Amino acid sequence: AQSVTQLDSQVPVFEEAPVELRCNYSSSVSVYLFWYVQYPNQGLQLLLKYLSGSTLVKGINGFEAEFNKSQTSFHLRKPSVHISDTAEYFCAPRTGKLIFGQGTELSVKP
């Protein structure tokens, strides 16, 4: 069975500080991994994806994530956040269907 855990439900951070949103997954088979972002009152937007190859993947808006197979993690990072990054972030592994974590609310303060 496939499952995903986002370790932090809320992450407050000051503008221009670095941030890491943590995601651990479990799966008995190979997975593809995604991070989505949801701005208030909007649908989900794909930030980045890992399908295969290099374990460090870069996405939109300066975000990147590292796939760690041994630790079954796919943490999302950004070296310097902006106010506009305030949103909810979802980690989602996929074998057949896409399974979403509970989300991490990133709040960037001035």
Next chain:
Amino acid sequence: KAGVTQTPRYLIKTRGQQVTLSCSPISGHRSVSWYQQTPGQGLQFLFEYFSETQRNKGNFPGRFSGRQFSNSRSEMNVSTLELGDSALYLCASSLDSGSYEQYFGPGTRLTVT
């Protein structure tokens, strides 16, 4: 290219009624998936359709059903509405059932009173 569109955007219904939500995928996309988003349960997979056939199904009661038309447009129906069905219903499209990237619509906000 136009994105995924969902209609209506907002809907208010009464307990016991039924509702139909519509989703138009990105042109050329043949797979449509539906998700329910609530504060308590988060994002949960409802079902996926490809070429008018249901490919995957989540753990929802039979009151939740869907279908896909030959032009890939999809509808989902919820019968005998309950208060707990109040949620944001998101539709996502992808090129085909094996594609990895899903593109989401803005959602339909359903309120059951």
